[in-house]
Amino acid sequence: xxxxxxxxxxxxxxxxxxxxxxxxxxxxxxxxxxPGKNNKLFRLYKFRSMTDARDKDGILLPDNERMTDFGxxxxxxxxxxxxxxxxxxxxxxxxxxxxxxxxxxxVFFTEEEMHRQDVTPGLTGLAQISGRNNIDWKExxxxxxxxxxxxxxxxxxxxxxxxxxxxSQQEDIxxxxxxxxxxxxxxxxxxxxxxxxxxxxxxxxxxxxxxxFERGEISL
Numbered sequence: 001x002x003x004x005x006x007x008x009x010x011x012x013x014x015x016x017x018x019x020x021x022x023x024x025x026x027x028x029x030x031x032x033x034x035p036g037k038n039n040k041l042f043r044l045y046k047f048r049s050m051t052d053a054r055d056k057d058g059i060l061l062p063d064n065e066r067m068t069d070f071g072x073x074x075x076x077x078x079x080x081x082x083x084x085x086x087x088x089x090x091x092x093x094x095x096x097x098x099x100x101x102x103x104x105x106x107v108f109f110t111e112e113e114m115h116r117q118d119v120t121p122g123l124t125g126l127a128q129i130s131g132r133n134n135i136d137w138k139e140x141x142x143x144x145x146x147x148x149x150x151x152x153x154x155x156x157x158x159x160x161x162x163x164x165x166x167x168s169q170q171e172d173i174x175x176x177x178x179x180x181x182x183x184x185x186x187x188x189x190x191x192x193x194x195x196x197x198x199x200x201x202x203x204x205x206x207x208x209x210x211x212x213f214e215r216g217e218i219s220l
Contacts, residue, residue, distance in 0.1 A: 034100035045083035097122025098144035129162035
C-alpha cells in the first residue's frame with residue numbers, strides 16, 4: 001500500500017519539494033530521531049516547514065519565528081507528514097497506531113504510558129482524531145492506551161476515515177496559541193508535576209540516547 005501511495009503521490013511530492021526549495025532552500029526533507037516499537041530508535045522523515053534562523057549566539061530561534069507561511073499551509077493540511085510513507089514502507093511505522101513522539105518526550109513516560117511503545121507507531125491514531133494537539137498529554141496517552149487494548153481492522157478503518165475528514169477540515173492541527181505542540185517534559189514542568197532538576201536529568205538522558213543512536217549509524 002505504501003509503495004502504491006508513493007507512486008500515486010509522486011507529483012504531489014515534486015510540487016511540494018519545488019516550493020520548499022524555492023522558499024526555504026535545501027534540504028527539502030528533514031529527519032528526527034524517534035522511538036518506535038519497543039523503544040527502538042529510527043529516523044522519521046518530514047517535509048521541512050521552518051527555517052534554520054538562529055540568534056547571534058547560534059541558537060535556533062523559537063518555532064513561531066522560524067515558521068513560514070508555506071510551512072503553516074503544509075502543517076494545516078498535514079502534507080508535511082507525507083514522507084513518513086517511507087517510514088511505513090521500511091517497517092518503522094504503520095498507517096494507524098500511537099504517534100511516534102520525540103525522544104525527549106519518551107524519557108518522561110511513566111511505566112503505564114510506556115506501554116504505548118509496545119506496538120508499531122502510526123501515521124495517525126485514535127488520539128489524532130480525538131483532539132490531536134488540542135488535548136493535553138494525559139488525554140493523548142489515554143487514547144493511545146485505549147487503542148492498543150483493542151486493535152482491530154474496523155477501528156483502523158474508522159480512524160483512517162476520520163483522519164481524512166479532519167485533515168480536510170484542518171482541525172486540531174496546532175496547539176491553541178502555539179506554532180508547534182508543547183513537549184511533554186515542558187508540559188510536566190509547567191504543571192509542576194516534576195521539578196527543574198528532574199527535567200534537566202531527563203533532557204540529558206534523551207541527548208545521550210540520541211548521541212548513542214547517531215554513533216551507531218556512523219559505525220555501520
